[in-house]
Amino acid sequence: MTSNEQGAATAALVRTGLRGAAILAAGLLFSSNAAAGFYNDGKVLLTGGVVTIDGAGGGGITPWATISGYGTRDGINGGLHYTYAYLPNYSLNSYGGTVGFYDRVELSYTRSTLPTGSTFDTVGLVADILPGVVGDTGIQPFNTTIEMDVFGAKVRLFGDAVYTSDSLIPQVAIGGFYKDNKNKELLHTLQAAKAKDWEAYVAITKVYFPISTLVSITGRYTAANQTGLTGFGYKDRTAGGDGGSDKKKELRLEVSIATLVAKNTAFGAEYAQHGDFLDGVGVNLNGLGTAGILSAVADLDLDSLGLVSTKNLEKALTQHEDDWYDLFFAYAPNKRISFVVAYAMLGNITLTPDQHGFYLSTHLTF
Amino acid sequence: MKNKSVIATVLAAGLCSAAAMQSAMAGESKTKPIPGIPSNSLELFGGKQVVHEWAVALFYYIMLDRRINWMFREFGNPERQIFLNTQLETMVLGGPNEYQGASMAAAHADLNINMEQFNAVVEAAYNACERVNIHYWTCNQLIAALAPFTDDIVTR
Ligand code: HEM
Numbered sequence: 001m002t003s004n005e006q007g008a009a010t011a012a013l014v015r016t017g018l019r020g021a022a023i024l025a026a027g028l029l030f031s032s033n034a035a036a037g038f039y040n041d042g043k044v045l046l047t048g049g050v051v052t053i054d055g056a057g058g059g060g061i062t063p064w065a066t067i068s069g070y071g072t073r074d075g076i077n078g079g080l081h082y083t084y085a086y087l088p089n090y091s092l093n094s095y096g097g098t099v100g101f102y103d104r105v106e107l108s109y110t111r112s113t114l115p116t117g118s119t120f121d122t123v124g125l126v127a128d129i130l131p132g133v134v135g136d137t138g139i140q141p142f143n144t145t146i147e148m149d150v151f152g153a154k155v156r157l158f159g160d161a162v163y164t165s166d167s168l169i170p171q172v173a174i175g176g177f178y179k180d181n182k183n184k185e186l187l188h189t190l191q192a193a194k195a196k197d198w199e200a201y202v203a204i205t206k207v208y209f210p211i212s213t214l215v216s217i218t219g220r221y222t223a224a225n226q227t228g229l230t231g232f233g234y235k236d237r238t239a240g241g242d243g244g245s246d247k248k249k250e251l252r253l254e255v256s257i258a259t260l261v262a263k264n265t266a267f268g269a270e271y272a273q274h275g276d277f278l279d280g281v282g283v284n285l286n287g288l289g290t291a292g293i294l295s296a297v298a299d300l301d302l303d304s305l306g307l308v309s310t311k312n313l314e315k316a317l318t319q320h321e322d323d324w325y326d327l328f329f330a331y332a333p334n335k336r337i338s339f340v341v342a343y344a345m346l347g348n349i350t351l352t353p354d355q356h357g358f359y360l361s362t363h364l365t366f
Numbered sequence: 367m368k369n370k371s372v373i374a375t376v377l378a379a380g381l382c383s384a385a386a387m388q389s390a391m392a393g394e395s396k397t398k399p400i401p402g403i404p405s406n407s408l409e410l411f412g413g414k415q416v417v418h419e420w421a422v423a424l425f426y427y428i429m430l431d432r433r434i435n436w437m438f439r440e441f442g443n444p445e446r447q448i449f450l451n452t453q454l455e456t457m458v459l460g461g462p463n464e465y466q467g468a469s470m471a472a473a474h475a476d477l478n479i480n481m482e483q484f485n486a487v488v489e490a491a492y493n494a495c496e497r498v499n500i501h502y503w504t505c506n507q508l509i510a511a512l513a514p515f516t517d518d519i520v521t522r
Binding site for chain 1: 399400401402489503514516522
């Protein structure tokens with residue numbers, strides 16, 4: 001036996017009885033050092049995830065089961081986030097704050113503002129020049145901005161996404177959002193059923209260290225159109241329309257996969273299934289549906305003036321919705337700040353196709 | 367050390383049952399991360415010699431981290447722990463089980479370790495990998511293989 005081995009063997013024997021008291025005493029001595037109030041930032045880099053556009057801890061568009069921030073089960077940690085997505089016809093700005101309590105509960109608030117462009121301007125223009133459209137449609141010929149407040153809460157039910165590497169049990173959380181879209185008139189025009197609604201989700205997240213990969217799956221129970229930016233559900237609001245309506249929530253699948261390439265860097269992909277409440281639905285300009293608008297425009301006989309063509313007007317007035325995808329790259333130089341650069345592929349958004357563009361996000365944690 | 371040996375002998379002689387309990391708690395066995403780590407993980411790491419170098423670097427970083435170094439100064443013994451950690455990590459990476467120390471539960475039972483302190487050791491482990499030039503993905507094989515001890519070590 002080397003002296004090391006002897007030391008190890010004897011120390012193993014002594015361990016139980018004698019040290020307990022000493023450690024308790026020293027523990028008390030040092031605990032003031034270790035526990036400075038409620039504040040805690042003891043998680044490992046990036047394990048708190050980043051922040052979604054809805055404000056929840058997770059990836060870019062999909063909430064994870066992780067509790068946002070760097071707090072462990074022994075404390076509280078907060079964060080501020082700002083996300084900017086630059087799409088061909090919109091730009092999304094989303095900013096707010098999160099607080100994680102004891103790695104158990106997460107509360108969040110986010111304000112989204114979405115300046116719109118082009119086709120919204122077209123609709124605004126049509127609404128302005130059409131005889132018979134009176135009152136506020138919520139869409140101007142320019143600078144129409146959609147705004148939404150998102151309040152979120154999440155509770156971790158069980159599991160540890162990071163350390164239970166020898167078990168199949170993932171980290172599981174449930175959460176919800178209450179979304180309050182401020183543009184009621186606009187949502188009437190787009191024929192959404194509601195401007196305010198809640199969503200609920202279950203998120204299942206696990207890190208597989210042997211393959212340096214995080215996998216997260218979320219089921220979201222919602223009636224949102226484009227995350228709620230164009231309201232919730234569908235309700236025919238045209239005069240003389242069929243009066244149809246559908247605002248029943250449905251379960252939608254979301255997936256995030258991230259590869260960890262360094263202790264401070266991850267890249268990955270996300271998918272979020274979207275609904276089709278407003279897919280193929282036209283607009284309503286204070287009672288005038290797409291068909292009515294088209295015939296009213298035909299009456300104006302703009303085409304014959306040779307100045308404008310109304311050929312594509314029906315297309316421009318028909319809404320669409322696609323599932324969302326993104327590729328992201330997350331970098332956390334330290335526990336105070338992280339950055340996400342992503343390429344978001346959001347497809348048809350309401351009145352505009354091919355909304356693919358860059359997404360930048362920063363998350364300050366303290 | 368001498369004092370400890372004497373006390374140990376007395377304890378071992380006097381409290382047979384305690385000694386028997388202790389020996390039942392001694393040792394550790396290989397962990398089973400999912401999906402498994404590559405069978406050549408130890409080789410990727412550079413073999414037992416590099417595991418030892420890694421453990422030296424680990425304690426270098428641990429002893430510099432004010433969140434945890436006091437605990438090791440008070441209750442640990444870096445030299446012995448480097449020796450035992452080399453054995454333990456060699457084993458979990460796929461090498462032979464030559465680990466002579468206590469089980470993780472027994473070794474940390476009355477240290478009252480919390481999650482932040484555990485994570486501090488994990489951060490030191492990553493820093494040590496970087497210091498010894500072990501690829502991040504290979505380092506994660508070690509993290510995967512040690513992670514199952516979390517609940518044995520974190521008692522608070
Ligand atoms: C996966 C993480 C860890 C591993 C693999 C590990 C491994 C070990 C090993 C092999 C020993 C020697 C056992 C023996 O003497 O028989 C030990 C002892 C010790 N560990 Fe850890 N440990 C871990 C985490 C921690 C943490 C988070 C702390 C505190 C912050 C800690 C503090 C200590 C101390 C103070 C001792 C000395 C106990 C004694 O001498 O009786 N360990 N650890």
